[in-house]
Amino acid sequence: MKNIYEFLKNLKDEKRTKECQLLIVNDEKQAQIASDIVAYLGLKPFVLSDFRANFGDDLLSFSNELQDITKTLSSYYSYKKLDKILISPIRTISYALPKEKCFDSFTINFADTIKIDELKSKLYNWGYYFVDIVTSEGEVSIRGDIIDICPLGSDFGFRVSLFDDEVESIRKFDIEDQKSTKDEIEFFTINPAFLALDENSLSEINEKIENISSDAFIKDIHSLGFWYLDELGEYLPQNLSSFITQDALEELDEVYVFEEKRINKDKFLLTPQIYSSKNYQEIAPANVKEFISFHKEKKITIISGTEAKVKGYDLDLNDKKIKYVFENYILNLVSNDEVIISLNKEIKKRRKKKVKLVLDELQLNDYVVHEKHGIGQYKGIEPVTVMGAKRDFVIVMYAGDDKLLIPVENIDLIDRYVADGSSYAVVDKLGKGSFAKLKEKVKDRLFAIANDIIKMAAARELVNGIKINTDKKILEDFQKSAGFDYTKDQKRSIKEIFADLSSGRVMDRLLSGDVGFGKTEVAMNAMLAVILDGFQAIFVCPTTLLATQHYHSMQKRFSEFGISIAKLDGKTSAKEKAHIKKGLASGEIKLVIGTHSLLEIQTDNLALVIIDEEHKFGVKQKEKLKHLREDVHIFSMSATPIPRTLNLALSKLKGMSSLLTPPTERLGVRTYVKEFSEKLIKEIILREKRRGGQLFYVHNNIASIEVKKKDIEAIVPNIKIQVIHSQIKPADAEKVIDAFENKEFDILLATSIVESGLHLPNANSIIIDGADRFGIADLHQLRGRVGRSNKEGFCYYIVEDKKQITPDAVKRLVALESNSYLGSGTALAHQDLEIRGGGNIIGEDQSGHIKQIGYGLYLKMLEDALASLSENGKIEKKSVDIKLAISAYISDDYILEDRVRLELYRRLSKVNDIQEVYVIEEEMEDRFGKLDIYTKQFIELIIIKILALNLGIQNISSYEMNITFTKDDATKESIKSPSKDDDDIIATTLRYLRK
Structure with missing residues (x-):
C-alpha cells in the first residue's frame, strides 16, 4: 500500500500521472488497494480481475473473471479522458488481452425496427447464452414478440415488447422474480457478453476448438474460446507506460510454471519497478x-x-x-x-442474486409422489382431447406400465420424490390401496411425534428457566477476538439466543445454516454467557471425530477465560471418565464436549445443552438430554435449512434462527466437470501438493475403495493415502482424521461419509468419482468440504464416460460448474436440502417412513399433524374434479418451453385466492405477451376450481349445454348454458359459482 501511494502521489505532485497508464500488482487484494489509492488521488481506476487460469483450462469455472475483464476493458476503452489507470494482477496481464475493436456496442431504441434473425445471430456471436428465463447477466430469451436480455454489467434485465418488428415498449425487469417496472424507458445499450465478434472470427475460433484435444467437458466458445482469439493485444511497454510492484515481480516464477500462450517473461523484468516506500x-x-x-x-x-x-x-x-x-x-x-x-471495513464481494423462481423442479423420468396413489415416474405433460375439448394432463407411470393422467390444474397433488442420497424409489401399483394403508401408518406415527413435541413444549412453558445475564462487556470482547467479523445472521442469531437466555423462560431454539457458515461460533457465545454466570454447559456431537474437532477449537477460543473443559466420548479411558464425571457432579468442570456418552452424566448446576448436527440424534436421545434437568436451556444446530412452512409450524413451539450468509473471508470454490483420465488425476493431485495442501477423494463404493487406493498410488507414486468409510471402527477413523489434520498424509480417500461435519481447512481440493450418480444436493454438500479457509477451493466432478450420461445430468453438472444459474443448480440443491432439513428435525429413526413416502409428502403430513394438534383440528384438504368440455391449457404457441409451462401450472395449481391468480396472469402478460384464448380459458378454469372448493363442490361436469354441480353431501344441481361453445360454458359456470 505505502509504496504504491508514495509513487503515485509523487507523480501527481509533479503532474506526471500520464506516465503511469498501467499498474501491475500481485493479486486481487493488492489491485483493490491500488484502486482505492488511485481514486483517492483523484484519478480514474479500472481494475482487471485476477485471472488464474492456465492455458487450455476449461474456462466455464472462470466465467465470472472473464465477464469482469470484459466489463472493465469495455469501460476503460469508452472512457476518453487521460486521467485513467488500468490496474492488473500479474497473472491476468501475463496473457494478451482483447483489443479495443472487440468492445463494440449497440442501442435498442423505442420505435426501432428489429430483424429477429439478425439480432439472434449478433447476440450469439457476442457470447450471449440463449435461455428459457433470463436470470443472470449475459443471457437472452426471445419468446415470440417479447425479448428479455440482461447485458453484461447490469443488475436487472430489459424487456422489449414488439409489435410485428417494431419496438413497442422497453421496460426494466427484476431477474429475481421476472416482474417488470411500470415505467417505460426510451433506449438501452447492449455490450458484448464475451467479445464483439463477427461471423468469420467466430467460425475460425470454433474450427480451432474442434481440432484441439482438450479435457473440457463441453468444447465451445464459452469453455475454450478465449485461448484461440486472434484479436489480442499486449498491454506492455510498447503500448502503455507500465509500472510493476516488487511483490508482482517476485510472483513471476510462480506465474510462469506454465508458459504457453503467455507474454514473454523478460518484458516484465524490463518494466520499471515501484520500490519500497521510505517515508510512509x-x-x-x-x-x-x-x-x-x-x-x-x-x-x-x-x-x-x-x-x-x-x-x-x-x-x-x-x-x-x-x-x-x-x-x-x-x-x-x-x-x-x-x-x-x-474508518471503513473491507466490503464483501457482491454475490450473485439467487433466483426466486425454481425451474427444473421436475425432470422427465424423475420419481414423483402422488398424495393418493404413491410413487410413480413423471413422463411429461401431454395434450389429451376429451369430449372434443383439448386439455393438458401430467402423465405418471406406475408399476406394470399403468398410466395415471392428472389434470394440470391439480398438479399440486404430486411432488418430486426426495429421500436420502442412497435410496432408490420403488414404484407403487395403481389402485391397490396399499399406499393409502402405508400413509395411514405414517400418519399415526407422525401424530404421536407431533403430540410429543407439543406436550413437551407445553410442559417446558410452565417451568421457570434459569435467568442468564447476557449484558456483559466480556461477551462483546469475546466476539471481537474471533479474528473475523461476524455476519449479520450470526449477530442476529446471538441476539435471539441472548434474549431467550435472559428471559426467565426455558429456551428451546434450533439454528440452521450451511456447512462453514459459523454455527459453532454462535453456540460459543451462549456457552460463555452461561459459564460466566457460574453455570455448566454441555455440547453433544454425533461422532467422536466432531467431538475432538470441537474440543480443540473451544480450548483455543476459551483459553483466556480459564474455563475448565473436558471431552467425554467412546475413546475416553475408564479412569478419565470417572474423573470427568466426578468433576461435572461437583461443578468443577464447567464445559464438557462429547458424544452419546453424555446422556448418562450427573451435573451440579447445568444450564445449557447444545446439540450439534441434531438431526443425527433420535427423538428419545434428545428427550434424555432435556431431562438432565427440567429447566435446562436447549440449543440445537443443523447443517440443513428448514422449509419455510415447517418453520412456521414449529416456530409456535420452539425458537428458530438461521444463518444464510457465508463468512466474509470465504472464497468461492472453483468447480470443474471432467471425464476421467489418469493424466488429469495426476495433475489435480500435484497442483494441490505444490501449494502445500491436501485432498479429499470421494469414491462412494466400499467394495472397490481399496482397489481405487492402489490405482491412485500407481498414478502418483510416493503419494500418501489413507481410507475412511462407515465400516471402519470410530476409534480408527478418528486416528485417520487426526493424522490428516496433522498433515501426515496427502489424500483422504473416503465414501460420502465426509459430506457433513468435518472442518479440515488445509484440504482444499476434492475429487468426486462418478459425480453423475450423485444427487445435486449431495454434490453441493460435498463441494462445501473445501474452500473453508481463506484459500481458494477446487472441486472436480469426475464422470467415467461423458457419452454414457444423460443430457439432464450434463446440464446439472455444467450448471454447478459455471455457477451461472443457467439451470438453477444451486437453487435446486438448496431446495433438496431444505426438504431434507425438515425430515431431519425428527431424527434418523424416521428414515424408513421417509424412504417409503418421500420427504416432501412426509413433511406435509408432519405440518398437518402439528397444525391440527396445536390449532384444535385442521380442515382436511379438499379437491374438486372438473370435467368441463372446454379447451383450456397454457398453449405451447404462447410459451414454448415445457419447463416454464410446468412451473406456471404448478404455481397456479397451488393458489387458493382469486386475487393471486390475477397477479400471476398479469405477470404472464408482462413476461410472454397477451394471453391467447386457450391460456385465458385455463386461467378461468383455475378461478372455477377455487370458487368450487370454497363452496364445497366436489365435481363439475358438462355434456352438450348441460352443466352439473355435485356438492359434498352428494346433492346435484344442473343448469343450462346458452350454447356448448367454450366461452358460454365458462361464463355460465362462473355466474353460478359467483351468485
Whole structure:
C-alpha cells in the first residue's frame, strides 16, 4: 500500500500521472488497494480481475473473471479522458488481452425496427447464452414478440415488447422474480457478453476448438474460446507506460510454471519497478481519536463511508484541522507530515442474486409422489382431447406400465420424490390401496411425534428457566477476538439466543445454516454467557471425530477465560471418565464436549445443552438430554435449512434462527466437470501438493475403495493415502482424521461419509468419482468440504464416460460448474436440502417412513399433524374434479418451453385466492405477451376450481349445454348454458359459482 501511494502521489505532485497508464500488482487484494489509492488521488481506476487460469483450462469455472475483464476493458476503452489507470494482477496481464475493436456496442431504441434473425445471430456471436428465463447477466430469451436480455454489467434485465418488428415498449425487469417496472424507458445499450465478434472470427475460433484435444467437458466458445482469439493485444511497454510492484515481480516464477500462450517473461523484468516506500508507514490505530491527538501537527485526512460513522468514533465533523473524505476507500498511512485514516471495513464481494423462481423442479423420468396413489415416474405433460375439448394432463407411470393422467390444474397433488442420497424409489401399483394403508401408518406415527413435541413444549412453558445475564462487556470482547467479523445472521442469531437466555423462560431454539457458515461460533457465545454466570454447559456431537474437532477449537477460543473443559466420548479411558464425571457432579468442570456418552452424566448446576448436527440424534436421545434437568436451556444446530412452512409450524413451539450468509473471508470454490483420465488425476493431485495442501477423494463404493487406493498410488507414486468409510471402527477413523489434520498424509480417500461435519481447512481440493450418480444436493454438500479457509477451493466432478450420461445430468453438472444459474443448480440443491432439513428435525429413526413416502409428502403430513394438534383440528384438504368440455391449457404457441409451462401450472395449481391468480396472469402478460384464448380459458378454469372448493363442490361436469354441480353431501344441481361453445360454458359456470 505505502509504496504504491508514495509513487503515485509523487507523480501527481509533479503532474506526471500520464506516465503511469498501467499498474501491475500481485493479486486481487493488492489491485483493490491500488484502486482505492488511485481514486483517492483523484484519478480514474479500472481494475482487471485476477485471472488464474492456465492455458487450455476449461474456462466455464472462470466465467465470472472473464465477464469482469470484459466489463472493465469495455469501460476503460469508452472512457476518453487521460486521467485513467488500468490496474492488473500479474497473472491476468501475463496473457494478451482483447483489443479495443472487440468492445463494440449497440442501442435498442423505442420505435426501432428489429430483424429477429439478425439480432439472434449478433447476440450469439457476442457470447450471449440463449435461455428459457433470463436470470443472470449475459443471457437472452426471445419468446415470440417479447425479448428479455440482461447485458453484461447490469443488475436487472430489459424487456422489449414488439409489435410485428417494431419496438413497442422497453421496460426494466427484476431477474429475481421476472416482474417488470411500470415505467417505460426510451433506449438501452447492449455490450458484448464475451467479445464483439463477427461471423468469420467466430467460425475460425470454433474450427480451432474442434481440432484441439482438450479435457473440457463441453468444447465451445464459452469453455475454450478465449485461448484461440486472434484479436489480442499486449498491454506492455510498447503500448502503455507500465509500472510493476516488487511483490508482482517476485510472483513471476510462480506465474510462469506454465508458459504457453503467455507474454514473454523478460518484458516484465524490463518494466520499471515501484520500490519500497521510505517515508510512509502502514497503521492500524486501535483508538483513532487518541492517535490523531499524537499527530495533530500533521495534515490529517479521515476517510469514511458515512457521517454517522465519524460520529461513532467521537470525532468532530466541524474540526477544520481534519479533512473529511466521504468515500468507501480503505487507506491507513502515516508519514512525517501526513496522516490518512480510513474508518471503513473491507466490503464483501457482491454475490450473485439467487433466483426466486425454481425451474427444473421436475425432470422427465424423475420419481414423483402422488398424495393418493404413491410413487410413480413423471413422463411429461401431454395434450389429451376429451369430449372434443383439448386439455393438458401430467402423465405418471406406475408399476406394470399403468398410466395415471392428472389434470394440470391439480398438479399440486404430486411432488418430486426426495429421500436420502442412497435410496432408490420403488414404484407403487395403481389402485391397490396399499399406499393409502402405508400413509395411514405414517400418519399415526407422525401424530404421536407431533403430540410429543407439543406436550413437551407445553410442559417446558410452565417451568421457570434459569435467568442468564447476557449484558456483559466480556461477551462483546469475546466476539471481537474471533479474528473475523461476524455476519449479520450470526449477530442476529446471538441476539435471539441472548434474549431467550435472559428471559426467565426455558429456551428451546434450533439454528440452521450451511456447512462453514459459523454455527459453532454462535453456540460459543451462549456457552460463555452461561459459564460466566457460574453455570455448566454441555455440547453433544454425533461422532467422536466432531467431538475432538470441537474440543480443540473451544480450548483455543476459551483459553483466556480459564474455563475448565473436558471431552467425554467412546475413546475416553475408564479412569478419565470417572474423573470427568466426578468433576461435572461437583461443578468443577464447567464445559464438557462429547458424544452419546453424555446422556448418562450427573451435573451440579447445568444450564445449557447444545446439540450439534441434531438431526443425527433420535427423538428419545434428545428427550434424555432435556431431562438432565427440567429447566435446562436447549440449543440445537443443523447443517440443513428448514422449509419455510415447517418453520412456521414449529416456530409456535420452539425458537428458530438461521444463518444464510457465508463468512466474509470465504472464497468461492472453483468447480470443474471432467471425464476421467489418469493424466488429469495426476495433475489435480500435484497442483494441490505444490501449494502445500491436501485432498479429499470421494469414491462412494466400499467394495472397490481399496482397489481405487492402489490405482491412485500407481498414478502418483510416493503419494500418501489413507481410507475412511462407515465400516471402519470410530476409534480408527478418528486416528485417520487426526493424522490428516496433522498433515501426515496427502489424500483422504473416503465414501460420502465426509459430506457433513468435518472442518479440515488445509484440504482444499476434492475429487468426486462418478459425480453423475450423485444427487445435486449431495454434490453441493460435498463441494462445501473445501474452500473453508481463506484459500481458494477446487472441486472436480469426475464422470467415467461423458457419452454414457444423460443430457439432464450434463446440464446439472455444467450448471454447478459455471455457477451461472443457467439451470438453477444451486437453487435446486438448496431446495433438496431444505426438504431434507425438515425430515431431519425428527431424527434418523424416521428414515424408513421417509424412504417409503418421500420427504416432501412426509413433511406435509408432519405440518398437518402439528397444525391440527396445536390449532384444535385442521380442515382436511379438499379437491374438486372438473370435467368441463372446454379447451383450456397454457398453449405451447404462447410459451414454448415445457419447463416454464410446468412451473406456471404448478404455481397456479397451488393458489387458493382469486386475487393471486390475477397477479400471476398479469405477470404472464408482462413476461410472454397477451394471453391467447386457450391460456385465458385455463386461467378461468383455475378461478372455477377455487370458487368450487370454497363452496364445497366436489365435481363439475358438462355434456352438450348441460352443466352439473355435485356438492359434498352428494346433492346435484344442473343448469343450462346458452350454447356448448367454450366461452358460454365458462361464463355460465362462473355466474353460478359467483351468485
